[in-house]
Amino acid sequence: MxxxxxxxxxxxxxxxxxxxxxxxxxxxxxxxxVINFAHGALYMLGAxxxxxxxxxxxxxxxxxxxxxxxxxxxxxxxxxxxxxxxxYGREIADSLLLTxxxxxxxxxxxxxxxxxxxxxxxxxxxxxxxxxxPGGLRYPSYSAFVLLVGxxxxxxxxxxxxxxxxxKIMRAAAQDPEMAQTLxxxxxxxxxxxxxxxxxxxxxxxxxxxxxxxxxxxxxxKIIIESFIVVVIGGLGSFPGALxxxxxxxxxxxxxxxxxxxxxxxxxxxxxxxxLLVRPHGLxxxxxx
Amino acid sequence: xxxxxxxxxLGTALAGAALVAxxxxxxxxxxxxxxxxxxxxSAATYGEFAKQGATxxxxxxxxxxxxxxxxLELKLEDGQGKVAVAIQAARxxxxxxxxxxxxxIDSSGVAEGLVPVVPELGKPFMITHAATPAAxxxxxxxxxxRDGTYVAQxxxxxxxxxxxxxxxxxxTIGPDYAFGxxxxxxxxxxxKERNPDVQIMDDAAAFPKFGAEDxxxxxxxxxxxxxxxxxxxxxxxxxxxxVRQASKLGFFEQGFTNIYAVGAATEVLTALGEQMPEGQWLxxxxxxxxxxxxxxxxxxxxxxxxxxxxxxxNAEQAYMAIYAFKAAIEKAGSVDADxxxxxxxGLTIPAPFGDMHFRAGDNQALIGPTIGLSGPMHESDxxxxxxxxxxFDGADVTPPVDPDCKM
Numbered sequence: 115m116x117x118x119x120x121x122x123x124x125x126x127x128x129x130x131x132x133x134x135x136x137x138x139x140x141x142x143x144x145x146x147x148v149i150n151f152a153h154g155a156l157y158m159l160g161a162x163x164x165x166x167x168x169x170x171x172x173x174x175x176x177x178x179x180x181x182x183x184x185x186x187x188x189x190x191x192x193x194x195x196x197x198x199x200x201x202y203g204r205e206i207a208d209s210l211l212l213t214x215x216x217x218x219x220x221x222x223x224x225x226x227x228x229x230x231x232x233x234x235x236x237x238x239x240x241x242x243x244x245x246x247x248p249g250g251l252r253y254p255s256y257s258a259f260v261l262l263v264g265x266x267x268x269x270x271x272x273x274x275x276x277x278x279x280x281x282k283i284m285r286a287a288a289q290d291p292e293m294a295q296t297l298x299x300x301x302x303x304x305x306x307x308x309x310x311x312x313x314x315x316x317x318x319x320x321x322x323x324x325x326x327x328x329x330x331x332x333x334x335x336k337i338i339i340e341s342f343i344v345v346v347i348g349g350l351g352s353f354p355g356a357l358x359x360x361x362x363x364x365x366x367x368x369x370x371x372x373x374x375x376x377x378x379x380x381x382x383x384x385x386x387x388x389x390l391l392v393r394p395h396g397l398x399x400x401x402x403x
Numbered sequence: 404x405x406x407x408x409x410x411x412x413l414g415t416a417l418a419g420a421a422l423v424a425x426x427x428x429x430x431x432x433x434x435x436x437x438x439x440x441x442x443x444x445s446a447a448t449y450g451e452f453a454k455q456g457a458t459x460x461x462x463x464x465x466x467x468x469x470x471x472x473x474x475l476e477l478k479l480e481d482g483q484g485k486v487a488v489a490i491q492a493a494r495x496x497x498x499x500x501x502x503x504x505x506x507x508i509d510s511s512g513v514a515e516g517l518v519p520v521v522p523e524l525g526k527p528f529m530i531t532h533a534a535t536p537a538a539x540x541x542x543x544x545x546x547x548x549r550d551g552t553y554v555a556q557x558x559x560x561x562x563x564x565x566x567x568x569x570x571x572x573x574x575t576i577g578p579d580y581a582f583g584x585x586x587x588x589x590x591x592x593x594x595k596e597r598n599p600d601v602q603i604m605d606d607a608a609a610f611p612k613f614g615a616e617d618x619x620x621x622x623x624x625x626x627x628x629x630x631x632x633x634x635x636x637x638x639x640x641x642x643x644x645x646v647r648q649a650s651k652l653g654f655f656e657q658g659f660t661n662i663y664a665v666g667a668a669t670e671v672l673t674a675l676g677e678q679m680p681e682g683q684w685l686x687x688x689x690x691x692x693x694x695x696x697x698x699x700x701x702x703x704x705x706x707x708x709x710x711x712x713x714x715x716x717n718a719e720q721a722y723m724a725i726y727a728f729k730a731a732i733e734k735a736g737s738v739d740a741d742x743x744x745x746x747x748x749g750l751t752i753p754a755p756f757g758d759m760h761f762r763a764g765d766n767q768a769l770i771g772p773t774i775g776l777s778g779p780m781h782e783s784d785x786x787x788x789x790x791x792x793x794x795f796d797g798a799d800v801t802p803p804v805d806p807d808c809k810m
Contacts, residue, residue, distance in 0.1 A: 230447035230450070231448045232448055234678065244652075330444075335444060367617060370620075372623055378611055
């Protein structure tokens with residue numbers, strides 16, 4: 115029973131970290147209509163910036179948690195104005211190609227700067243230890259912190275979209291950009307801000323992941339595949355869908371890995387296939403053309 | 404034929420003579436070696452070490468006058484750890500870049516896909532990293548050689564170490580593809596042979612997918628099974644993730660005897676530093692600090708001078724592949740594929756760990772693993788040292804040629 119509780123907590127950990135990353139992908143798609151292949155690379159950049167800040171510059175983890183996502187968001191503004199800006203309104207294939215090129219550029223730039231080696235970052239004070247659980251089991255305090263960040267992100271996003279003017283503007287720009295423009299909303303600025311916000315979320319995920327995961331040149335590619343599975347399960351462009359998809363995938367990895375380790379490789383795809391059969395637009399996906 | 408004239412004949416003869424006369428220039432063309440390694444993604448660090456090892460050997464050979472008076476040149480392709488990509492890379496190297504020799508391959512899965520294609524390419528192929536028994540077993544062919552240890556040799560050593568501990572119940576955690584499953588299969592088999600009383604806990608065996616990132620559920624399930632010993636065959640970034648996550652969950656305080664199939668990879672030990680606990684049995688195909696031979700001292704010193712860190716086993720195996728090719732070409736007096744293959748067959752050449760012999764029956768080098776306990780940090784290299792080192796003799800740990808290997 116206690117070990118089940120631990121497996122459940124672990125599933126939530128995996129799920130909420132995935133949520134932070136995949137929700138950025140989904141928001142960007144919802145507002146811009148762009149499936150951002152480079153989202154995983156932005157996550158990886160966040161992790162590498164954390165490594166550079168903590169190990170290279172000796173900054174505290176908490177400072178990099180604040181700074182690295184901001185740096186990535188600024189880069190995203192440049193990417194939007196310099197690249198993506200030109201393909202809005204075009205076919206989805208164009209944006210796939212462009213963001214795929216961006217992925218290659220980011221991946222190789224990261225390899226040029228930081229090399230091929232595998233790097234690690236230590237969890238910050240006071241999160242190095244473990245929390246004692248009933249039955250002599252232990253739960254890493256840093257994992258508890260990841261849960262907290264995931265829940266705060268969830269709460270923050272919900273407040274943003276339902277309670278703030280900015281959130282309403284983003285939703286308006288997503289639903290009908292022409293109408294929004296007629297209502298004197300600067301849609302171009304909203305679009306840039308949304309893309310930067312999506313990148314900020316990816317990089318936040320990267321910094322949060324850095325003390326738990328090996329920082330290597332392949333981490334972005336791994337997470338983008340997981341994020342796509344989340345999006346397929348949950349529904350493309352849907353904010354609650356990203357949460358549902360991430361939690362389902364977290365449970366598949368966490369509980370499946372613990373109790374059905376032989377099936378870990380196929381379970382995510384079985385889950386994806388089932389959802390596609392029953393609800394082709396994902397658990398929470400709206401019907402789109 | 405009606406237009407035959409002595410003029411034409413003379414012209415042809417002259418042109419032929421000119422070609423012959425220009426052949427010294429032809430002879431100065433470099434001998435091209437095509438390497439296929441993981442050059443991108445999570446395990447790109449392995450490809451980089453292989454590149455460093457091969458480059459060091461090539462620079463040494465070239466500075467010494469080359470092979471048959473010709474310089475060596477390395478052409479590298481990224482195999483990306485995918486069978487289709489690696490096969491395409493091999494074809495490009497042979498047909499487009501016109502390489503004379505092929506080497507490389509990090510992943511067992513890729514090796515099993517590429518080896519059957521090699522006869523079609525018709526070039527000598529040296530596997531320097533992938534450890535699947537099939538490459539010099541049921542899939543073997545006359546073109547394919549291997550200058551690194553494979554799973555059977557590695558596990559014969561690991562089982563000897565395991566049998567000397569008092570651990571009676573064993574399970575495993577390894578990547579869910581050829582390497583993880585073969586490691587467990589051979590380890591269980593050899594350990595049972597040495598000690599029939601051990602319990603092999605197949606039910607508790609955990610095989611997370613390669614590149615899983617979060618190993619916590621698998622670590623918990625292994626801990627819940629309460630084994631005495633664990634064979635860990637995760638490698639690369641997976642091993643880094645495993646050690647860090649296992650350490651948080653208290654895995655290393657359970658009193659388990661842990662043996663790591665390829666734990667003493669400097670790529671991983673560099674990333675982990677002090678996070679790799681002491682008292683873990685780390686196996687490797689080659690350990691830079693395990694040999695006192697003059698060749699090893701020179702190799703390690705030159706490698707450190709060139710690249711600023713000690714050589715990994717992958718670097719050493721790539722380094723030795725160049726010297727194996729050199730020896731074979733010089734013995735054959737030619738780079739002709741069939742002649743080089745004939746020369747490589749049964750060849751014995753000096754290596755940092757002593758003589759390296761390619762067995763004629765399956766083209767597998769007879770090399771034994773090095774296994775040691777992780778000890779205090781090395782003062783200047785920034786990685787764990789190995790203590791209580793056991794070097795296994797290749798002749799003792801290599802099983803007979805697989806009857807399914809027919810060349």
